[in-house]
Amino acid sequence: MLEPFQLPFVQRALVELLLLAVLAGTLGCWIVLRGLAFPAHAAAAAAFPGLVLADGLGFAAPLGGFGAALLFALAVGRLAARRREGHDTLTALVLVAALAAGIVLASDVFHSAASVESLLFGSLLAIGPGDVRLAVAAALIVLAATWLLGVRWLAAGFDPAAARALGVRSPLPDTLLLVLVALGAVAVLSAVGALLATALLVVPAATTRLFSDRVVPWQLATVALAAAEGTFGVWLAVKLNAPPGATIAVIAGAVFALVAAGRALAPRATEAAA
């Protein structure tokens, strides 16, 4: 039953996923709370051409990915902060452009089309020490930033105008949140790829949001859920010989659907009982 976990590469995948669960559980709650799910998805997509460039030009892949994701996240953040109409449309445009640019670069410029699939959907069973180091660093940075800036992120999301009146006028905390979204998006790429990043960064937090009414318990529940979904996903992927990133994404989506359906039906059940 548990024999997949005796394989060294599965163990490495598991360690990576547990680290990413800490990162995604903590950061994911801020992403959901501040309405950054779509920008987070697009930041991961924006990282894709950066990864292809890094691969082709021979520099560190996370650097290329992070550079591209950061550029995108800050641009979107500035537009959103100015409340420009249609910044979500622009986000969608950049998302498509980034994917197209990545594919063209990979197939026609660097002829590295073989690696496209692992960049887009992750390569969880080929995790290296560099991936684990990136996950540790990203998780620690997100935890530290949450500890220091959580109150401000909360106040700014609760009522932006009142937060300004309170003196939360520096754009720095919110800019840092966007930087962390870019960092988080790049950190999960090795596990679930550019297209499935939200399976870790958004879906678990959105699921636990349905029954959480305080931030810290919500974050703890999200870390636990992301860890459980990841562990089950790796086990199932090895058992079924399925791609692990996609397996985890399917499980996360199914759990969300079940919980949401349960929440929708629950009030009716209590009404019927009353």
Next chain:
Amino acid sequence: MTALLDAAGLAVGYGGPPVLTDVSFRLEPGERVAVLGPNGGGKTTLFRALLGELRPSAGTLTASGRCASVPQTERSRLDFPVSALDVALMGTIPGRPWWRRPSRADRAAARAALERVDLADRAERTYGELSGGQRQRVLIARALVQQARVLLLDEPFTGLDATSAARLEALLAELAGEGRGVLIATHDLEQARRWDRVLCVNGRQVAFGEPAAVLTPEALAATYGGAIVTLPGRDTDAPQRVILPPHHHHHGPAR
């Protein structure tokens, strides 16, 4: 006695031509001042200037105490995972550098402020689950946590039932009694009549003074333009003045 606020010839805007001019008034400790004006008439702009968010383009503004805003409760996110205590605790943010977390003293101050507004037993409740009147008092607690001597309330009675409104009005009287100054944006002339001063704005200051002196048909007509009508009095009563429901078209940039 030093005035809490002293504005002289104040003009405020958003970079372009000022949207509010000629504002000259004093707020003394213990006074409740009704701020009347049509939507888009500059009430919010005035508050933002008093909070230091907008720099006056002309005139002077002297404040001898901290101003804190009490916004309308619908402006905040009711689905947010925060307790009443969390919201009151947001009032401690201005008092510390960004890298400092709320201290034990901050928490004690937030709890004391909730107790002051009679919500000590609701401190751990989710903000969105409180009633409208309770939410308004949580936001007042958040202002008290900032050790504000001047409270700026934006139409705080909107949507409250009679009991909650009476309770809020009593609380505002108590806060004024403690030597605070209270500016209340409102559309309710009857309330304005009960307070100490009335400030009428409509792009400029129309009038300022005691209610009996300010709430004249001429001043109200200048404040609300054509949106005010005079109804014939019932029986032997004096004619009644009624403000027509404000039109929700916005002037100028987002308020």
